[in-house]
Amino acid sequence: MNNALGEKPAPFGAPETSATPGQAGGYFESGRPRLGGLQNPIRFSEPQAAVINAAADTIIPPNPNWPTASELDLVTFVGRYVTPSGYQNKHFPFASEDEFKAGLDRLGQSFVSADATGRAEAIAALEKAEDPLFEQLRALVYYGYYSRPVVTQAINRNLPAGRDYHGPPLPYGYLQTTEPWDEELLTQAQENGSYLETEDVVRVDLSQLSWKK
Secondary structure, eight states, rough: OTTTOOOOOTTTTOOSSSOOOOOSSSGSSSSOOTTSSOOSSOOOOEEEEEHHHHHHHHOOOTTTSOOOOGGGGGGHHHSSSSBOSSSOSSSSOOHHHHHHHHHHHHHHHHHHHHHHOOOOHHHHHHHTOOOHHHHHHHHHHHHHHHHHHHHHHHHHOOOOGGTTTSSSSSSTTOOTOOOOOOHHHHHHHHHHHHHHGGGGGOOOOTOOSSSOO
């Protein structure tokens, strides 16, 4: 396998070998994306990172009771889910490096320097124009923000319905909230339950059935 991106084969149908970038193959072109995104995130310039942070604080406006999006290193998170240049772009959120960076450059310093209203108008303009950058930024900001442990803690603290929320269940499940099995009920099930061996299962003859009265 090509380890140029530091990737391991993905489960469930990922290819045993992959071509190098630009050769109609590679990790991002078949199989499932690596859990957690790229091992080596896409790198952004300082102006591009500033745009990502400004967009994050626009999509999720700062609130004193909640973590501020731009302070959670969403830049690194975004870099893990942008398809590197030279690979076919086949995985959500379908953001390819060259086009995504070009979109950040178009927003540029004027977006970063704008006030909250100006930034909101710029994001709204992307949405109205159906610019792919809007959906990509929205998805990456939301997923990145709500995957942070400090945000999970804020949900526990601020929302009555979130008191027992423990974040994403995978890969280990809700270990802290899953109720233990009732041993007595399990014993009763074992005593009263029954099953047929596979070789004892017979086909039911439905040929005589009719919907007519």
